[in-house]
Amino acid sequence: MGKILKIDNTDETNPVITLKTSKEELNALKGNLNRVHIFSTMENSLKTNIAPRGSKESTVYLRIPKQFRSKLKKNGRITRVELNNKIIFGVEIDKEE
Numbered sequence: 001m002g003k004i005l006k007i008d009n010t011d012e013t014n015p016v017i018t019l020k021t022s023k024e025e026l027n028a029l030k031g032n033l034n035r036v037h038i039f040s041t042m043e044n045s046l047k048t049n050i051a052p053r054g055s056k057e058s059t060v061y062l063r064i065p066k067q068f069r070s071k072l073k074k075n076g077r078i079t080r081v082e083l084n085n086k087i088i089f090g091v092e093i094d095k096e097e
Contacts (some may be wrong), residue, residue, distance in 0.1 A: 001041075001083075028081045040090070062089065071095045
């Protein structure tokens with residue numbers, strides 16, 4: 001887990017943020033330093049679960065809670081970040097117009 005050390009608001013539209021994080025998390029970026037989003041696992045998120053299906057549970061579905069399902073297109077992208085004690089999935093899906 002990382003921590004925000006300093007926020008410099010000298011520019012009204014683009015504040016400069018100083019972060020402290022582990023080498024593991026930095027390496028998870030794989031050199032991609034643009035289009036990085038910061039979020040907290042402490043925010044009020046909804047609980048979900050994984051639903052295995054098929055013979056020998058060969059397919060696994062990550063359920064999206066009903067409150068999050070409005071205006072979703074069918075295709076998207078998912079990112080997996082493995083940390084010491086948890087796995088974080090980041091899902092990106094375009095909105096319907």
